Amino acid sequence: MKNEFGMLKRKIILQIIFILVLTMIIGYIINYTLIDGMLQAPFADWFIRFCEDVLQLDYYAAQNAYRILFQQNKHLWLAIGLIILLLVIFYVALSRFTRYFILISTGVTMLSDESDKEIRLPSELEFMEKKLNTVKSKLEKRAKDAQEAEQRKNDLVVYLAHDIKTPLTSIIGYLSLLDEAKDMPVEQKEKYAKITLDKSYRLEQLINEFFEITRFNLQSIILDKEAINLNYMLLQLADEFYPLLAPKGQQAVVNIQGDIQIFADANKLARVFNNIFKNAIAYSDDNSTIDISAENVMDQTIITFTNRGKAIPPQKLEMIFEKFYRLDSSRSTQTGGAGLGLAIANEIIVAHGGSISATSNDDNTVFTVQIPHS
Incomplete structure (x- = not known):
């Protein structure tokens, strides 16, 4: 089981490492390009103007507010930004992980719907694909076997019903002859009686087969060792x-x-x-x-x-x-x-x-x- 999940675990670990590296790179770019780089002065000018125009602060008060809020707390803002960025990237990555469950769920749905299509999953879920297709093949075989057994049973019941008529017709025929011909020779009576008895045994056998079919469908095997x-x-x-x-x-x-x-x-x-x-x-x-x-x-x-x-x-x-x-x-x-x-x-x-x-x-x-x- 560990080996089966190995490829999937490796891919997930690689994706997590990729997320961390990507977050660090983006954080580095934001820090040195935007915060400490080319956007530092424009952002400072915009914030000072905002304080002067909206908050009605003088230039020195606005500059001091910028220094206290941003310059002295640069690392805090950077950490907050990285956390938000990490959450966004992790959410995107989690959506990719849930794709595996969606694909497996689709495969299970194909099993329950008895779809004729073969179940396909990504290479890292190849072991799961094989198991689902194996289960699918077994279920299809069981359904086919059950259908064939049911058809054989139905055919057999029809055959037995037809076969019952033959000995029953003979029994009625020979008994009618014995009943009608009162003066029939003893040897002939014995012959007809013997034939009637044989046909009766055959009829009993056929009827027992009907009961055997019913018993087999209903019984459960309980052992008394x-x-x-x-x-x-x-x-x-x-x-x-x-x-x-x-x-x-x-x-x-x-x-x-x-x-x-x-x-x-x-x-x-x-x-x-x-x-x-x-x-x-x-x-x-x-x-x-x-x-x-x-x-x-x-x-x-x-x-x-x-x-x-x-x-x-x-x-x-x-x-x-x-x-x-x-x-x-x-x-x-x-x-x-x-x-x-x-x-x-x-x-x-x-x-x-x-x-x-x-x-x-x-x-x-x-x-x-x-x-x-x-």
């Missing part, structure tokens, strides 16, 4: 997701170095792992293995989820932790949720003081979670 056995949590996670792994011939392998204990919110951390694991299952190849590993590195615990599948494009990889962003752009796929799972996981980990990231190539995709021990 406790000691957690990470080994047990990840092993339990792999077991619980077996019904999702089995249909595609997938399996999960948990590899943990030693016994790992962390201090965190168990419920919220489980939600993080659930969201990452569900994403890994959805985008893994059939008959592939999802590797889950954990280890302590200094004061951090690092958990990784590695799956084999199609690589995530770099432009999408940068956005997967944003609100309402779905990796699968097809709105009607079973894997395409509300686009909140990874965004929620990211916010929970950040609330714990950790971080979450992802890398992807043609061989595998790796999600890495770093969280402090306590």
Whole structure:
């Protein structure tokens, strides 16, 4: 901070020195040119005439008054003149100093008005110019991100509303057939009942996504930390997701170095792992293995989820932790949720003081979670 203000302080000091030198020079000129120089006699003659004509003094009395008032108090008058001169020059200089505040105020106004113009300040305020432009860029990016997230949310709500009609129409259709065809064969009834149940599950999933959007907008993350056995949590996670792994011939392998204990919110951390694991299952190849590993590195615990599948494009990889962003752009796929799972996981980990990231190539995709021990 001291270095940032260095140029400004140097310029102000130079201006103050300039003011003092200028005042001394002008005072010198006034003293030796006007008071002791060419104007001394004319001023004395004018003052004596003024005393004779206006004050009705004789010549000797007027001359004596001039000597007492001016000649004997020359230094006092000079000091008074210099003080007045200094005040005038200082006022002019102060007006120049306040220009800096006016320029900074103008820059702040441009921030509040969301102006498209770049903020420009004098060279001695270059550090302030950079900071204001940095804040301006961040605010513009946040506004753009918020607008894009809102647009994605609105699009998603429209898509979900449209998608709800499909399973609902099927449910009504199959139930109508079951109601109308009383003599329908048992095998066909079972088939229609199975289809109706599947469509009902899909409808429930879509409705839950609507609620998830609302919860995400309203909730604030409050942590309730406790000691957690990470080994047990990840092993339990792999077991619980077996019904999702089995249909595609997938399996999960948990590899943990030693016994790992962390201090965190168990419920919220489980939600993080659930969201990452569900994403890994959805985008893994059939008959592939999802590797889950954990280890302590200094004061951090690092958990990784590695799956084999199609690589995530770099432009999408940068956005997967944003609100309402779905990796699968097809709105009607079973894997395409509300686009909140990874965004929620990211916010929970950040609330714990950790971080979450992802890398992807043609061989595998790796999600890495770093969280402090306590």
